[in-house]
Amino acid sequence: MTEQATTIPGERTRRRAPRFDWTFVVFALLALLLVVLVVSPLSRLVIESFTHPKEGGFTLQNFVDVFTRQRYLTAYWHTLQLAGVTVAMSVFMALPMAFAVSRTDTPGRGMMFFAVLGAFIIPPFLGAIGWILLAGPNAGWINRLWEGLTGYEEPLVNIFSMWGLAFVIALNVFPLIFIFATSAFDLISSEMEEAAAIHGAGPLRTTWLITLPLALPAVLGACMLVFLETIALYGTPALIAIPARFNVATTQLTTFFEYPARIELAMAFSVPLVLVTIVLLAAQRLMLRGGTVAVSGKGGAREPMKIGRWRYVLLAHGILVMLLAVVLPAVILVTTSFSVAWAKPFTFDNMTLQNFHEILFEQQTVRDAIWNTYKVAFSGATICTVLGFMIAYMVIRKMVPMASILAFLTVSPVAVPGIVLAICFYAAYAGPPLSMYGSSLLLIVAFVTRFLPIAFVSLSSGVRSMNPELEEAVRIHGGGRFRALTEVVAPVLKKNLLGVWILVFVICSRELSTAIFLSSHNNRVISILTLDLSEQGEYENLAAMGVLLLVITTAVVAIGMRFLGRDFMLRRN
Amino acid sequence: MTTLQLRGLTKAYGAFKAVDDLSLTLRDGEFLSLLGPSGCGKTTTLRMIAGFITPTEGTILLDGEEISSPSGVVPPERRQMSMIFQSYAIWPNMTVAQNVGFGLRMKKLPKDEIARQTAEVLRVVQLDHLAGRYPAELSGGQQQRVALARAVALQPKVMLLDEPLSNLDANLREDMRSEIKRMHTEFGITTVYVTHDQAEAMAISDRIAVINAGRIEQLDTPHRLYSRPTTRFAAEFIGRTNLLEGRRQSGRMVFDGFDVPSSGGADGALLASVRPQNLRLLPRRDGAVPSEPGMLFLPGRVTERIFLGERWDYGLTLASGTGLRAAGPPEEDFATGSEVWIAVPEAAIIPVEDEPMREAAE
Numbered sequence: 001m002t003e004q005a006t007t008i009p010g011e012r013t014r015r016r017a018p019r020f021d022w023t024f025v026v027f028a029l030l031a032l033l034l035v036v037l038v039v040s041p042l043s044r045l046v047i048e049s050f051t052h053p054k055e056g057g058f059t060l061q062n063f064v065d066v067f068t069r070q071r072y073l074t075a076y077w078h079t080l081q082l083a084g085v086t087v088a089m090s091v092f093m094a095l096p097m098a099f100a101v102s103r104t105d106t107p108g109r110g111m112m113f114f115a116v117l118g119a120f121i122i123p124p125f126l127g128a129i130g131w132i133l134l135a136g137p138n139a140g141w142i143n144r145l146w147e148g149l150t151g152y153e154e155p156l157v158n159i160f161s162m163w164g165l166a167f168v169i170a171l172n173v174f175p176l177i178f179i180f181a182t183s184a185f186d187l188i189s190s191e192m193e194e195a196a197a198i199h200g201a202g203p204l205r206t207t208w209l210i211t212l213p214l215a216l217p218a219v220l221g222a223c224m225l226v227f228l229e230t231i232a233l234y235g236t237p238a239l240i241a242i243p244a245r246f247n248v249a250t251t252q253l254t255t256f257f258e259y260p261a262r263i264e265l266a267m268a269f270s271v272p273l274v275l276v277t278i279v280l281l282a283a284q285r286l287m288l289r290g291g292t293v294a295v296s297g298k299g300g301a302r303e304p305m306k307i308g309r310w311r312y313v314l315l316a317h318g319i320l321v322m323l324l325a326v327v328l329p330a331v332i333l334v335t336t337s338f339s340v341a342w343a344k345p346f347t348f349d350n351m352t353l354q355n356f357h358e359i360l361f362e363q364q365t366v367r368d369a370i371w372n373t374y375k376v377a378f379s380g381a382t383i384c385t386v387l388g389f390m391i392a393y394m395v396i397r398k399m400v401p402m403a404s405i406l407a408f409l410t411v412s413p414v415a416v417p418g419i420v421l422a423i424c425f426y427a428a429y430a431g432p433p434l435s436m437y438g439s440s441l442l443l444i445v446a447f448v449t450r451f452l453p454i455a456f457v458s459l460s461s462g463v464r465s466m467n468p469e470l471e472e473a474v475r476i477h478g479g480g481r482f483r484a485l486t487e488v489v490a491p492v493l494k495k496n497l498l499g500v501w502i503l504v505f506v507i508c509s510r511e512l513s514t515a516i517f518l519s520s521h522n523n524r525v526i527s528i529l530t531l532d533l534s535e536q537g538e539y540e541n542l543a544a545m546g547v548l549l550l551v552i553t554t555a556v557v558a559i560g561m562r563f564l565g566r567d568f569m570l571r572r573n
Numbered sequence: 574m575t576t577l578q579l580r581g582l583t584k585a586y587g588a589f590k591a592v593d594d595l596s597l598t599l600r601d602g603e604f605l606s607l608l609g610p611s612g613c614g615k616t617t618t619l620r621m622i623a624g625f626i627t628p629t630e631g632t633i634l635l636d637g638e639e640i641s642s643p644s645g646v647v648p649p650e651r652r653q654m655s656m657i658f659q660s661y662a663i664w665p666n667m668t669v670a671q672n673v674g675f676g677l678r679m680k681k682l683p684k685d686e687i688a689r690q691t692a693e694v695l696r697v698v699q700l701d702h703l704a705g706r707y708p709a710e711l712s713g714g715q716q717q718r719v720a721l722a723r724a725v726a727l728q729p730k731v732m733l734l735d736e737p738l739s740n741l742d743a744n745l746r747e748d749m750r751s752e753i754k755r756m757h758t759e760f761g762i763t764t765v766y767v768t769h770d771q772a773e774a775m776a777i778s779d780r781i782a783v784i785n786a787g788r789i790e791q792l793d794t795p796h797r798l799y800s801r802p803t804t805r806f807a808a809e810f811i812g813r814t815n816l817l818e819g820r821r822q823s824g825r826m827v828f829d830g831f832d833v834p835s836s837g838g839a840d841g842a843l844l845a846s847v848r849p850q851n852l853r854l855l856p857r858r859d860g861a862v863p864s865e866p867g868m869l870f871l872p873g874r875v876t877e878r879i880f881l882g883e884r885w886d887y888g889l890t891l892a893s894g895t896g897l898r899a900a901g902p903p904e905e906d907f908a909t910g911s912e913v914w915i916a917v918p919e920a921a922i923i924p925v926e927d928e929p930m931r932e933a934a935e
């Protein structure tokens with residue numbers, strides 16, 4: 001069966017000592033880093049919530065306190081109501097648009113796409129400011145217009161209400177549902193619809209009986225994401241619910257930090273939010289798994305459905321959503337930023353460049369916040385991209401036996417709402433021995449933890465799509481592992497890397513909830529400053545700052561679209 | 574001088590042995606193919622030679638120096654080998670010239686030397702006019718030649734190829750096969766070639782290792798592999814054959830209804846192979862039994878026939894009921910049902926499974 005191993009006389013075999021393997025060093029470093037970024041802060045959630053505030057030691061008292069106080073329970077209840085209403089409103093905004101864009105011959109589909117992108121780009125707190133200016137009960141533009149037209153003093157709309165809050169949030173989060181719904185619609189072969197048509201169903205019934213049910217799992221999954229997004233949101237409720245004098249879970253959380261700070265209680269109060277998140281994320285994954293089976297009829301040619309007069313209904317709906325989500329808030333922000341006083345009509349007398357001059361050259365706090373925001377966003381995006389890439393590579397290529405641990409640690413922060421993450425970081429690093437409270441580094445570290453999952457997941461699918469033989473070819477032709485990474489993998493994935501960088505940069509530049517307990521006046525970012533300026537009623541400077549933020553974000557996104565294609569921001573993953 | 578030795582090489586995944594106690598020695602400049610069905614462990618063996626997989630048992634020696642053993646492996650980048658991958662693995666972010674010059678750059682040769690050698694190799698594979706192109710702008714065949722050029726540019730000690738032709742269509746295949754052979758002749762690089770296509774292996778190799786379930790069934794030159802298969806698997810895998818079960822008894826091989834002299838070996842059960850090409854059909858009418866020294870004439874009947882253009886493929890049944898297949902020239906036409914003599918040279922009946930495994934005598 002085998003050939004005799006011939007030994008040539010005089011030949012000797014020399015044993016090589018196994019060489020030092022750097023992969024394990026890198027693995028150990030990454031693991032250590034993830035302990036700092038993830039394990040240490042998140043473990044605080046469990047530790048602190050079970051710790052007695054004064055004596056230390058194990059106790060259930062914090063949970064008893066949370067679940068027996070009416071005020072806290074009301075806050076949870078409000079959050080649930082709010083999330084439910086928001087989901088319903090977002091579905092109403094997103095689903096017809098998704099259907100129109102993906103399946104029909106409705107005119108203006110390109111415009112609708114940009115409406116969604118615009119809604120996605122406008123930070124939630126700026127949208128909220130826009131709507132406060134538009135629909136505040138007394139001075140809001142819509143109400144004054146109403147009064148002027150009809151003479152009624154009773155305001156037409158009041159944004160400072162549960163419905164108003166849900167509406168403003170929905171205008172900001174509906175793109176999530178749009179993204180999931182379009183990608184589900186895109187997978188349904190139009191042959192399925194044609195089959196229904198052949199058997200006598202008209203376009204309406206076909207949609208109702210075939211298309212929507214097929215897309216249902218994806219839409220439900222997206223609804224859960226919207227739900228989670230809403231219960232975790234802090235900025236918009238802070239701007240609207242606090243003046244409206246009702247409490248939601250996230251605004252309640254900030255009250256635990258009023259003097260004397262009660263971190264244990266805050267942690268215990270956060271635990272239900274984390275549990276809900278875990279359950280819904282798990283449900284969402286199950287749902288999508290079922291969904292892909294249902295819509296796997298991929299590949300058939302897709303003909304836009306001819307829907308006759310319904311086209312105009314869908315077009316009108318798209319225009320309305322675009323007006324509400326993008327045009328109106330943007331216009332009001334821009335005019336306010338150029339106004340002397342925002343409540344006065346936008347006439348020539350009322351126009352000024354003073355606001356921009358102030359934020360850029362006079363107000364030190366604003367300048368610092370702008371500078372700090374972009375410092376944090378730049379560092380956060382860069383670190384997330386590099387770390388996410390390294391971890392994704394290690395995990396996907398199974399470079400060490402335990403690599404999947406890295407993956408688990410990396411993605412686990414998705415189970416924790418941003419504001420809870422902020423509390424965890426506060427507990428872990430704000431006080432001694434590190435005393436990082438008020439430093440930009442603390443913000444960067446927290447943002448990296450929060451957005452690393454996005455970078456990791458996206459880059460994992462990039463690495464997975466690469467044939468490993470490309471790297472093996474480097475090695476057999478004399479290059480090391482590191483060279484394979486820098487000369488082949490990274491250049492081949494450069495679009496993915498740039499896409500991830502831009503995405504993380506944009507979301508870092510507007511992140512509020514993770515920054516909330518970690519900023520002092522030393523390391524304030526624009527999002528935090530927005531709350532302060534709004535409280536002080538300085539809407540003109542605030543609007544100028546918002547416009548600046550929007551211009552920079554739009555420019556970055558435009559660069560991304562130029563190099564990476566139109567929908568790089570709106571891809572589902 | 575390059576010698577590559579695999580000694581008792583084994584790779585186990587759990588209890589399953591993908592490669593099982595495999596030993597062979599490649600001589601300097603030899604072209605050896607690993608041939609076997611899908612899943613038999615060819616790729617695993619090749620990747621162990623390349624240093625991507627650590628063996629569970631056994632060693633690999635290059636020029637007498639141990640480069641792989643269960644306790645450690647010289648990493649691929651320091652084995653002075655090169656490889657052509659099934660996907661070609663041409664780096665899409667580099668031009669043709671950069672791809673080909675990569676290995677030279679890793680050797681830290683001076684820039685102009687790299688340029689000179691790259692141009693030289695590109696000329697040999699007739700790609701010099703495409704040096705500045707990116708792989709996405711090349712045809713499949715051109716990409717293949719880039720992979721080939723990249724692999725030989727290094728002047729490696731050993732070149733490894735994993736089914737390099739399997740992604741090409743039939744016409745390109747033959748071109749590339751001769752291109753690979755030409756490169757081998759030109760540079761004389763010791764080569765291990767993996768394939769599951771026996772015709773490809775036959776056409777290109779100095780020797781072929783037929784592998785089954787992780788073990789070498791037979792290691793021989795293409796011609797001997799065909800004419801003297803030593804195992805049932807090798808006989809069936811290389812070309813078509815008729816397998817006959819019988820016994821060896823007092824110096825003869827005895828089958829159902831006939832017997833032939835045997836060249837030795839112990840008495841007992843025996844398996845023999847005879848190729849369809851070695852059978853000739855003659856018309857059988859009443860009368861004399863043909864006879865010729867060293868030839869066997871068996872009465873039989875045509876039960877089936879298929880015309881394949883170059884030849885007839887006959888299904889025959891002997892009086893004993895044994896079925897045989899024979900190949901006949903197109904101009905000799907025997908109808909289904911006709912009675913025939915089947916003429917077989919006695920020497921064409923090769924005992925298969927009782928022979929001791931041995932390396933071909935060269």
Ligand SMILES: Nc1ncnc2c1ncn2[C@@H]1O[C@H](COP(=O)(O)OP(=O)(O)OP(=O)(O)O)[C@@H](O)[C@H]1O
Nearest residue numbers: 586590591609610611612613614615616617618769
């Ligand atoms: N990482 C692994 N874990 C477990 N089993 C493996 C692994 N890699 C390979 N195998 C198994 O080892 C056997 C040999 O695989 P190998 O890839 O060497 O086959 P092959 O001869 O190259 O086949 P093919 O012609 O299909 O490429 C197969 O049965 C395969 O399933």
Ligand SMILES: [Mg+2]
Nearest residue numbers: 615616617735
């Ligand atoms: Mg293989």
